[in-house]
Structures are given as C-alpha cells and as structure tokens.
Amino acid sequence: MNIILTVLLVWLGVCIGTYCIAVIQQLVLLGPRRVGAAFVLPISFALMLLQQENLVPRKADYFLFRSAPFIALVVVAMIALVVPLAPNLIGFNPSIGLFYFIVLLSPFVVALMNAGWSQNSKEGVFSTLRAAAHLISYEVPIGFAAIGPVMAAQSLSTQQIVQSQAGLWYVVWQPLGLVIYLVSSLFVTFRHPFDSPMGGSELEGGVFAEYSGTRLLLFKIVLDAMFLLLMSMGVLLFFGGWQGPILPPTLWFILKTLALAAIVLWIGRFLPRLRSDQMLTLCWKILLPASLLNITLVGILTLILPGGS
C-alpha cells in the first residue's frame, strides 16, 4: 500500500513538474513581461486540444498511429519511478536505477518513430528517419556522460549516486560530462535547436504532423515530462540531487531541476534550428570523443582524489 502511494505521489509530482516546464518554456518564449500568459497558456492549449477532433489519416497504420502516444506515456511513467525526489521518496529503487533509466529512453524514441511512420506520408517517413538517426547517435554520448558519476559513486543506484555527492557535487570536477549530458538531453527530447524531426517547416510539423486533439496533447505532455525527467536525472548526477541546507530535500530537488531546465531552455533561445546532418556531426565528431575524454579524466581523478577507490 505504501509503495502504491509513493508511486502515485511520484506521478503526481511529474504531472505538476510537467506543467512547470510548460510554463518555463512559455516564459522563455514570451519574456518576463508576460508572466500571466505563461501560466495560462499551457492550460489553454490543453483545453483547446481536448475539444478537438482526433483525426486518423487515410491509409495510416491504425494500430501504430493510435498506440504511439500511449507507448510514450507508459515509458515516461516507468522512467519516473526511478527518480528519487527525496531520500525515501522513490517509486522503485533498483540497484541499477541509472541503467534502467537510460535503457528506457530507447522505447521512448521508438514510440515517436511509430508515430511518424504510421502516418503514411512522405513527411512522416522523413521525420521518422531523422528521429531514428538521432536516437542511434545520442544514446551513446548520454550513456557515456552518465558513466562519469557512476564511476565516481561506484554504483548504478540513483540513491547511491546522490549520497556520494554529500561532500562535493560532481559538476565541480565533471563539467564536461554535464555539458554532454545536457546537449544529449535536448536531443533525446527533440528540443530547440535540435528539433528538426519535429519542427522543420519543410516537414510541416514532422513526426506529429498528422496528430490532433487528445493524442497530440498526450505527445506534448510526454515530451515535456521526458524533458523534466532528464533534467531531474541531470540534477541527481551532477548537482547532488536533493541535498542542500535549510530547505526540505524535496524542495531542493524541485528547485534545482526547474532552475536547470530554465537555463537550458533559455540558452536555446539564442540558437537557430540546426540541420539534421549538423546535429549528427556534433554528436559523432565532437560529443562522442569529448565523452570518451571525460571518462578518461574522471577515471584518473577518481584514482587521485581522496575518497576515490
């Protein structure tokens, strides 16, 4: 019973956090003068889509088209379970929590690929293939970036990783890992400026081009939730999770997560949308070698620094 309540509490936290991400996104887009609109718009958007018809294109793959948003939702709900909001507030605490988190990122992108492929349109196929190329490319650096904290904490458990940062946050001596992790996170959630499978005008909305109504709403919520979870995992890996003075641990965790999300989204404001091949170049030629360098440096520092094994 206690576990069920915790799981429900975590999911409720994710729902509220997702709304906060949507608000932050609006604030970044509209600027500080439209704070009221930033709070109203996500609700307004949801209400608009709830009233809208759910269209299925002609000759679409009916099962894949309808199931894709639900697959994405299930994946996000499962990922949320391993994110600890406080020392004892975690839905599911396996010893390989971080591994579980990274592995489940793949089915999420598969859900998006299903959405694009099932539309029976050329634009859908193009955006699906772009999404697939991104998936293959960015799973590698995001995994390597997360290995740094794992090496330092000597554990794949998210709880353990946070506790091992009691003295010093990993961001202090693994800044490169953080940068790689954040860039890869933007990629995984198809955020600007890496949103060409979603937002390219030549593909008329990309993977979601044919979605409308509640299914589109579900996808938008899932994307925001996934971004929130990736940012919260970033806080766990590099910013000491819930640790902090005076305030309750959960509040620290929420504040850190939302602050990190706001910074990342704000930086995106200054960049134009990158082309697909430029993104892949960034991954294979810059981020991948950088992540290998990061692992090497972390390995050396773990041996040198006091407390390292």
Added chain:
Amino acid sequence: MTGKSNVTTQTRSSISARRRHSLRQYFAIDGGSGAHLLAALGGYSPYLRPVASPRHADLLIIVAPISQKLVPAIVEIAQALPQPAHVLLIHEPTGELAGSSEVTIVDSKTLFRDVRSITTSLAEEVFQAISDTAPWAELALKDSTVQDTETIQLPSKQEQEMATELVVLSLGPIQPFTAGPLRIFLICDGEQVLSAQVESGYAQRGISRAMMQTGWQQSLNLARSLDPLAPIAGQLAYVRAIEQIQNWQPSPPMVVLREAALALERARNQLWWLVRFMRLLADVQLGDRAYQLATSFETSLTQLWHLQPATWILPQWQGKIECNEPAIVQLKQLADAVEAFNTAIKRNRWFALRTRGIGVLPTLLLKDSDISDAVLQENELGKGDVLSRLVNCTLRAVTDLRNTANMLSNNVSPVAHTENWTLPGGEAQVTVAGLRGQIGLHLNSDGGEKPAHVEWQSLSASLLSLLPEILAGQKLADAEIILASLNLAMAEADG
C-alpha cells in the same frame, strides 16, 4: 431593462476577455498580399499562434486574393483541419482589387458556407475579429473540389554504393517561404535535393490584361496591386510612364518625395521579411529583435506623412506635403537600430553555421538571366550565399532609412498643381527601384481612354527561373532557407 442590459454587457465583456485568453492556433493561407500582416499577427498576441500543420490548427486564416489555381489547395487544407474549427477571410488589406471585375480572382465566400470576413491590414483588427463574441459558424466547405492529381516523373537513378529510392516532396503551394503561393517539387535522395521543378501561377490575377480593359485612372489601383506588398512601386512606375507619355517632368522636390516614399516601402518590406526569415530559422532572440524593429517602423510610418503617398503620387500632381519631424528623427534612430541588428547577425556564429555557404547565386547565372541590378551588385559584394544576402539586405534597409530621413529633412514643399489623366498617343518604358531590383513597365497609349498595351517586368519572375539550379544539390532543410532568402513576391512574379 437597463439592469438586464448591463448584465448582458458584463457577460459579453467577460466572454470577450475569456476569448482573448483562450488559445487559438491558426494555419494561414496567403494568396499573395498577406505576408506582412501574417508576420505581424505571428507576434501580436501569445494567445494567437501560427502552426506548421493544419492538423494542429483550430482556425484557418485566408488572406485574399485567391486565384482559381489555388482553390484545390485551400479545399485540401480546410478538410485537414480537425473540428471544431473556424475560418476567417481577410480581403485585400489594401483594398485595391475589391470590386474590380476585370481581375481573375475567386470570391473566397463561395468556398465556405458561413465565414467571418474582414478587410484590414492591421494585426490588431484581425485579433479583435477572432476574439469577437458574436456567433461564429464552424468551418464548412460548400462543395468538394477536384483534387490535384498531377504526378512527377522520377529521373532514373545512377548506380551507387547504396541503393535508395528517390522521393518527390511537394513544397507548397501554401508554404511560408515566399510571400504568396508557390509550389516546388523537390526530387530528393534522402536529405539531398537532386533537382527541383517550379510550378508558379497560383497568385496569377491578370493585372496587365485587366489594366487594358479599364480606364487610365482606374488602372492606378491595379498597378498598385501588382505587388500588394509594394503598392507604391507599382503606382510610381505607372505614374512615371503616364507622365513620360504626357511629356511632363515633375519638380525636383516632388521627385525627392516620391523617392523617399519608395525607399520607405523598400525598408518596410525588408524589415518584415527579416521577421519572417528569423522565424523560419526558429531563432527566438533575433526574431524578437526583428519584430520590434518592424513594429517600430510601422509606428513611425503612420506618423510620418500628413497625406499618405497613395493620395499624392498621381500624374502631374504637386502640392504641399508635410512630414512629421519627430517621425523623421525616429527613422534615423531606427536606422541605427537596424545597423546594430546587422552587426549582431554578422557576429552570430551559430547563425552563420546555418546560413553560410548555401544557396550561392553564381554571378554568371545572374548575368545570363539578365539580372543586372541590385541583386547582382549585392551578390558581387558578398559571397552570394544566404548569409551575404541577409547582411546586404539589412544594410540596404539602413541606407534607405538614412537617405529618406535626410531627404525629408531638407525637402522644400513644391508648388501646387492638379492631377492630369488626359493622355496623348505614345509609348513609355520606365523602371522603378523595387525591393529586389528594377520593376519595369512598358506602357502604350493610342490616345484613347484605356491603355493600349501594358507589360510588367519583375525580378521575382526572373529569380523563379533560377530556382531549380540554385536548389539542386542542396540539403532538404536548406532548400526552405534558400527559398526564403530570395524574398520572392509571388503576386509580383505571377502578375
């Protein structure tokens, strides 16, 4: 009774407030005259948002004129909108073609059962019309139209290391990259564009033919409509041609005033084009700055003239034209702001990453196509790619704004004279410096009440013919940026 009325008023105002705070996502169809209006609307209110796919929209905004060729595309888009959805028709913001029976355009009301329609060129009025609490019928087409079933023959593919299939992607006819509708078939090998086929004529209204069927004075409105985004250029070309046939020379101050009005129109077009281009690249920061510049310019422009140029650019017309001094100062300040924006573009390395080295216009190709004015000069100044086009265009806006401010500061009002629409027989060939280059007009008069022959020449049409060569070999994601960087006005190209 009074109390009830008050309650009703309060209820209406609360509904109106609620409507203003309920999100509307719109898909816009620009028949050729709505590029500036739609660019302004895109940043007017956070509660009104443009979307790339009609499936995500609950509102269809159509800016007239609508040609017969564009009707199937409009019908297809209207059918793609999920219900409940509404449609708003915006007729000729400049009002030039309204009621003109000679021009071949479709009455947009014949396409839909019940529509809300307005005539405006202001984003504020469009937003008010959308927020209006009056009953609004849902989008419903009157009858289905035959779908476009044209197919493109794929070229045979040469043997390569990896066997892939070629695919034809249709860009348009409703697309945000040009001002007005244009269809481009991109034959792609994955993300690579192998070749392109251009299909224009979606904004065709038969302006030249219509001018030959109407009187000299009425043709002025049609000349203004050639490019609804640059009415002064069309009007001035027509007036100059008439004055040439009448063998009459305007006074130097009048020439200066006309040039100033034309330069301001060019600057206006350039600034709104910048807004559209930055949005296309999804650069929020530069997009916001460009939007602020364009809206500031609009404010200065509305305060500048006591008498609008449309009312005084007439054959042999001369009179006292007064300019608002503070507005002239604002123009100078705006020129500085645009220059700062230009510097920001040049220094932005991320921006260069997306725009440098693509869509190069070879000088030889331009010369072969008889393009020998501003485009060629700008091309020779830079590397001829998208970035250099953007930088040069912004610089041209700075020059236009500064020159205009100086011209208007030193100008002396000319002596009074009235317009003269009587024409002897004769012929005139004139050019006017438009946004992209020279707009040419060949006008013949046989001494009658109508023009005997009218022929327009525009640079947009010449650039259209170069598109297949420019787009071939580019990346798919670059094709849209290259197309947008040319700033083609389809109404001008199709005529």
